[in-house]
Amino acid sequence: MQWGSASEFFAMxxxxxxxxxxxxxxxxxxxxxxxxxxxxxxxxxAEQRAALVGGTDETTA
Amino acid sequence: MSMGINWLKYSSPQTFYPLAGRLIPWFASVAVVxxxxxxxxxxxxxxxxxxxxxxxxxxxxxxxxxxMSMFLYVVMAVWAGIGMGLNARLSFMMAxxxxxxxxxxxxxxxxxxxxxxxxxWGAWWVWDARLTSELILLFQYAGVxxxxxxxxxxxxxxxxxxxxxLVGVVNVPIIYFSVQWWNTLHQGASVSMATGSKMAAxxxxxxxxxxxxxxLYSIAVILARVRCIMVExxxxxxxxxxPAALQEAVEVR
Numbered sequence: 001m002q003w004g005s006a007s008e009f010f011a012m013x014x015x016x017x018x019x020x021x022x023x024x025x026x027x028x029x030x031x032x033x034x035x036x037x038x039x040x041x042x043x044x045x046a047e048q049r050a051a052l053v054g055g056t057d058e059t060t061a
Numbered sequence: 062m063s064m065g066i067n068w069l070k071y072s073s074p075q076t077f078y079p080l081a082g083r084l085i086p087w088f089a090s091v092a093v094v095x096x097x098x099x100x101x102x103x104x105x106x107x108x109x110x111x112x113x114x115x116x117x118x119x120x121x122x123x124x125x126x127x128x129m130s131m132f133l134y135v136v137m138a139v140w141a142g143i144g145m146g147l148n149a150r151l152s153f154m155m156a157x158x159x160x161x162x163x164x165x166x167x168x169x170x171x172x173x174x175x176x177x178x179x180x181x182w183g184a185w186w187v188w189d190a191r192l193t194s195e196l197i198l199l200f201q202y203a204g205v206x207x208x209x210x211x212x213x214x215x216x217x218x219x220x221x222x223x224x225x226x227l228v229g230v231v232n233v234p235i236i237y238f239s240v241q242w243w244n245t246l247h248q249g250a251s252v253s254m255a256t257g258s259k260m261a262a263x264x265x266x267x268x269x270x271x272x273x274x275x276x277l278y279s280i281a282v283i284l285a286r287v288r289c290i291m292v293e294x295x296x297x298x299x300x301x302x303x304p305a306a307l308q309e310a311v312e313v314r
Contacts, residue, residue, distance in 0.1 A: 002108065002109055003105075009104075012115040012116075012118065013109070013114045013115035013116075014114070014115075015114060015115045015116040015118075015180055018116060018119065018176040018177065018179060018180050019115060019116065019118050019119055019176075021176050022119045022122050022123065022172070022173040022176045022177070023100075023122055025169065025172055025173070026122045026126065026169050026173065029165050029168070029169055030278065033161070033162065033165060033282055034282065037282060037285045037286055037289065040286075040289045041285065041288070041289055044288075044289050044292040044293060047292065047293075048292060
């Protein structure tokens, strides 16, 4: 390992801004994609349920 | 089939939908574990680059994202082609499900590339063959997706976006070989089938682990998306593994 301390690790030899922006942006995109799909799935489930009950009336479900 | 597996069975939506649902958690959890291992190796095991210092560590997201952007485009075009050839709706839905993830990785390849270009070249962006052709790939993904949303009839939208995707596949070898064909600022391939790797073993291992992780992540999100698309487009809720939604609905009544 080449890091003497946590601050050295976060500094990334002076390239911290570039390195961490890259990794954080990638992580945010992936998390956003997963959350968006989660919500989309919930919406399709609600749609399925409504169709199975035989109507789109929210009060029956 | 000679292997004793009825592959056609898996192409039926009724079989595919629950199968995809069961596979998603496996792909997702292995992806998360491999990302953890890859990041650990990338930040704590791989040494500092003698030329680029710590800036090179961007490679552990940049190269996997760039590879996925090209790979997913080809896979999308293949599904679009199968859809056209066999008139298979599920194939078109697979192509539809791949596009957003492919576009996301293309965007990330460009963004992380800018983050790498600034400290090493002194510029966020240059109109270099590799960068320009990758930007065109982003427009192609956008085109495939916009074409779909702009056509109301689902079958026509399938065909139009499939033709667009298939024509655009010519750009993928251009991106890949751009660093050889043109004199570019972008560095050449770090890993080549002909010459092997020019990287330290631990760097290469970390990069390949991240690539496999991104690949499994893509499979998981694409399967999740295609399941949503199947429900949204078919409107017939007959594919649910167990009719959990039905039971729930009946219980409430």
